[in-house]
Amino acid sequence: MEDKVKNIIKKYGSDKSFIVPILQDVQKEFNYLPKDALFSVSAHLSVPISRVYEVVTFYKAFSLKPKGRNQLSLCMGTACHVRGAELIASNVSDILGIKEGDTTADLEYSFETVGCLGACALGPVLVVNGEYHGHMNIAKSTKILKKLGKKGATNDEQD
Amino acid sequence: MMSKIKSFDELKSVQERLKAGRDPKKPCITICVGTGCLAYGTRKLVDNFREELAKRDLTGKIDFRTSGCHGFCERGPMVVISPEKIFYQRVGLDDAGEIIDKTVLTGEIIDRLLYVDPQTGEKYVHEDDVPFYKKQTRLVFGQNSKVDPESMDDYLAIGGYGALGKALTGMKPEEIIQEVIKANLRGRGGGGFPAGWKWDETRKAKGEPKYIICNADEGDPGAYMDRSLLEGNPHLVLEGMIIGAYAIGSSQGYIYVRNEYPLAVKNINIAIRQAREAGLLGKNIMGSGFSFDLKINRGGGAFVCGESSALFASLEGRAGEPRAKYIHATDKGLYDKPTNLNNVETWANIPFIINRGADWFAGIGTEGSKGTKIFSLVGKINNTGLVEVPMGTTIRTIVFEIGGGIPGGKKFKAIQTGGPSGGCIPEAHLDLPVDFDELTKIGSMMGSGGMIVMDENNCMVDVAKYFTNFLVSESCGKCVPCREGIRRMRDILADIADGKGREGDVELLQSMAQGIQDGALCALGNSAPNPVMSTIRYFRDEYEAHIKEKRCPAGVCRALITYSVDPEKCTGCTLCAKVCPTKAATGVKKEAHTIDPAKCTKCGACRESCKFDAIIVR
Numbered sequence: 001m002e003d004k005v006k007n008i009i010k011k012y013g014s015d016k017s018f019i020v021p022i023l024q025d026v027q028k029e030f031n032y033l034p035k036d037a038l039f040s041v042s043a044h045l046s047v048p049i050s051r052v053y054e055v056v057t058f059y060k061a062f063s064l065k066p067k068g069r070n071q072l073s074l075c076m077g078t079a080c081h082v083r084g085a086e087l088i089a090s091n092v093s094d095i096l097g098i099k100e101g102d103t104t105a106d107l108e109y110s111f112e113t114v115g116c117l118g119a120c121a122l123g124p125v126l127v128v129n130g131e132y133h134g135h136m137n138i139a140k141s142t143k144i145l146k147k148l149g150k151k152g153a154t155n156d157e158q159d
Numbered sequence: 160m161m162s163k164i165k166s167f168d169e170l171k172s173v174q175e176r177l178k179a180g181r182d183p184k185k186p187c188i189t190i191c192v193g194t195g196c197l198a199y200g201t202r203k204l205v206d207n208f209r210e211e212l213a214k215r216d217l218t219g220k221i222d223f224r225t226s227g228c229h230g231f232c233e234r235g236p237m238v239v240i241s242p243e244k245i246f247y248q249r250v251g252l253d254d255a256g257e258i259i260d261k262t263v264l265t266g267e268i269i270d271r272l273l274y275v276d277p278q279t280g281e282k283y284v285h286e287d288d289v290p291f292y293k294k295q296t297r298l299v300f301g302q303n304s305k306v307d308p309e310s311m312d313d314y315l316a317i318g319g320y321g322a323l324g325k326a327l328t329g330m331k332p333e334e335i336i337q338e339v340i341k342a343n344l345r346g347r348g349g350g351g352f353p354a355g356w357k358w359d360e361t362r363k364a365k366g367e368p369k370y371i372i373c374n375a376d377e378g379d380p381g382a383y384m385d386r387s388l389l390e391g392n393p394h395l396v397l398e399g400m401i402i403g404a405y406a407i408g409s410s411q412g413y414i415y416v417r418n419e420y421p422l423a424v425k426n427i428n429i430a431i432r433q434a435r436e437a438g439l440l441g442k443n444i445m446g447s448g449f450s451f452d453l454k455i456n457r458g459g460g461a462f463v464c465g466e467s468s469a470l471f472a473s474l475e476g477r478a479g480e481p482r483a484k485y486i487h488a489t490d491k492g493l494y495d496k497p498t499n500l501n502n503v504e505t506w507a508n509i510p511f512i513i514n515r516g517a518d519w520f521a522g523i524g525t526e527g528s529k530g531t532k533i534f535s536l537v538g539k540i541n542n543t544g545l546v547e548v549p550m551g552t553t554i555r556t557i558v559f560e561i562g563g564g565i566p567g568g569k570k571f572k573a574i575q576t577g578g579p580s581g582g583c584i585p586e587a588h589l590d591l592p593v594d595f596d597e598l599t600k601i602g603s604m605m606g607s608g609g610m611i612v613m614d615e616n617n618c619m620v621d622v623a624k625y626f627t628n629f630l631v632s633e634s635c636g637k638c639v640p641c642r643e644g645i646r647r648m649r650d651i652l653a654d655i656a657d658g659k660g661r662e663g664d665v666e667l668l669q670s671m672a673q674g675i676q677d678g679a680l681c682a683l684g685n686s687a688p689n690p691v692m693s694t695i696r697y698f699r700d701e702y703e704a705h706i707k708e709k710r711c712p713a714g715v716c717r718a719l720i721t722y723s724v725d726p727e728k729c730t731g732c733t734l735c736a737k738v739c740p741t742k743a744a745t746g747v748k749k750e751a752h753t754i755d756p757a758k759c760t761k762c763g764a765c766r767e768s769c770k771f772d773a774i775i776v777r
Contacts, residue, residue: 016476017456017474017475017476018456018476019476020456020457020458020459020473020476021418021456021457023459024418024457024459047476051477054477054478055459055476055477055478058459058461058478058479058635059458059459059460059461059478059479060459060460060461061418061459061460062459076380076629077380077381078380078381078537078538078575078578078609078611078625078626079380079381079537079538079543079611081380081622081625082538082539082611082612082613082617082622083538083539084763084767087762087763090762091740091762091764094740094762114419115378115380115419115460115462115629116378116379116380116381116382116383117194117419118194118195118377118382118383118386118387118420119194119195119198119232120195120232120381120383120535120537120538120543121195121232121233121235121537121543121544122195122198122199122232123537123543125198132197132198134198134199137767138738138762138763138764138767139738139764139767139768142738142740142764
């Protein structure tokens with residue numbers, strides 16, 4: 001882990017002002033920000049760990065908890081909101097049994113709502129593992145979740 | 160790789176050479192690969208086109224260009240065939256071969272891919288005739304469809320970096336600033352502060368080095384024009400910034416861009432590398448002796464970082480908390496040095512002003528707001544997309560003529576401008592000419608240019624709650640009026656939406672709004688009450704209905720509505736019973752169904768699935 005963090009920091013010329021992008025890259029590497037990685041960042045950038053923690057907890061992009069294997073993000077931009085994104089959010093939450101922003105206990109699913117993705121014409125938009133699914137509605141989101149979770153199992157979907 | 164361009168004359172000859180190498184009559188297939196179109200799966204269509212062209216041995220004989228966003232996101236994937244500019248929309252991912260064989264090679268029009276106006280039923284063949292484009296003035300944004308964002312040659316071939324050459328060789332920095340002042344270019348990021356004055360103050364400020372920043376932290380939910388410019392025409396933004404740096408006397412610039420915009424980050428990085436290689440960025444630009452370079456910094460997903468002083472903090476590697484504004488950024492900004500910050504669209508306007516002059520620019524728009532503005536027209540609208548119009552165009556023109564009106568025959572209710580800092584504008588103001596001052600007068604604001612259209616099924620209390628909720632989670636927490644005040648406003652709004660509103664709540668919201676406006680540290684807090692205030696101002700009856708009658712007239716607020724079935728309309732198709740997660744909707748096939756209110760969670764699945772509009776929500 002130490003080496004990976006070191007390499008990322010080197011890419012930014014050990015410049016403290018790039019701490020946000022550095023942490024973004026670290027998060028990309030590990031899927032979240034492990035505690036040890038934060039200590040490495042602190043040591044190699046000569047930034048107090050308290051300052052690192054401040055930055056990590058301030059910006060929404062960072063997660064101190066591991067994320068699930070399947071990542072679902074629902075756009076909550078205004079355009080998606082006026083087209084009923086909130087009903088979809090509660091449907092996804094209900095099915096997964098977690099609140100938005102959380103990960104299921106088995107680390108299978110993470111669900112978050114995000115600010116505008118700028119794909120307003122497609123709204124509401126649900127991003128599943130990086131893939132955009134537009135014109136989302138309640139039934140479609142149920143179907144997507146079934147597909148993700150019922151791999152190999154019998155499928156009782158009518159369509 | 161391009162060798163370094165060492166003078167303006169050399170630039171001109173490069174431009175000429177590239178232009179001469181392009182035959183305007185040669186067929187060219189242009190396909191939009193902006194984020195919106197990519198979300199439709201356009202990448203596959205691009206691959207198909209390349210494959211089909213190769214199969215027919217046409218690679219190189221027919222030009223094929225992937226371009227940035229054309230703006231008509233509703234109709235993606237989009238293909239334009241030049242020189243006739245035949246416009247195909249909602250192109251199927253497997254249509255490439257057919258388009259090449261029929262349209263490109265034999266000139267036959269494929270009927271099913273043409274745009275049909277949803278209101279008049281009229282069909283259009285050529286891009287320029289489509290009403291969505293026809294009523295626009297696509298000055299800044301129009302170049303997007305002419306360039307491949309990854310190709311500097313494309314940009315140079317349409318005269319790119321000519322304004323920079325003109326500025327560096329023929330104009331003194333002060334002259335450039337005077338030109339921008341005379342053009343009265345106002346900041347496109349929301350504030351509307353005259354860019355030229357800001358430049359002038361930064362130039363005159365004491366302290367070295369001076370910084371310039373491009374604010375691409377486009378956080379307004381429902382606005383994406385800055386992203387489309389950076390993605391689609393990054394060199395235009397760069398050119399504007401380099402001219403600005405020369406005028407201000409800055410040697411170091413930054414682009415602060417949202418990490419949620421990976422394509423924008425990628426394309427601007429490519430553009431910077433190309434510009435450096437061509438000697439248009441870096442040391443001794445175009446042999447003029449002027450040196451300037453740029454760094455890109457990706458934001459961490461905090462709305463407040465769009466505020467200048469919070470952005471500086473973030474650039475310095477700290478939490479993005481704003482500071483009080485009695486010290487101007489032009490004196491002490493980034494690292495306490497004189498700093499000039501402008502938004503993406505503002506920078507993109509600069510090359511046009513230098514090329515065509517302040518008088519020309521000031522001839523477009525209204526008395527106080529010059530030039531054009533790009534709006535993102537989204538929500539309950541037929542033609543979702545990016546729209547560029549002269550300042551002063553009425554909301555009616557934008558919504559009904561360009562936007563094509565409201566889908567599903569629903570009634571227009573309001574248009575929200577200015578994002579979480581703006582307000583909702585009712586039908587009575589449809590003929591308002593949109594500019595900085597007019598919008599402020601009626602209690603909204605320009606903001607970065609988001610326009611969210613709402614119809615009769617949108618609840619204004621819910622909209623106010625939505626924006627306030629957004630601001631609660633985006634408040635940085637530094638000052639009390641914003642951190643605590645907005646939260647309390649949100650709680651009151653949530654109570655109203657839950658049917659727990661009390662008499663006097665509206666007045667309480669109004670007085671809290673005043674306190675927050677006066678007391679908050681930065682623009683996020685100052686303007687946070689706007690969505691609430693404007694909805695109270697124009698839709699007070701809706702608040703009253705929630706509070707006094709415990710009723711949500713639009714049928715949105717879950718605690719106040721019940722779902723039932725209209726037995727007249729229900730055909731007994733059983734679809735609602737199938738989708739209902741709690742088995743509240745039940746019935747016998749071919750007979751009217753019913754919904755058990757005790758089991759119903761008001762999830763909306765039945766209404767969404769009903770093809771006969773038989774679900775009543777009251």
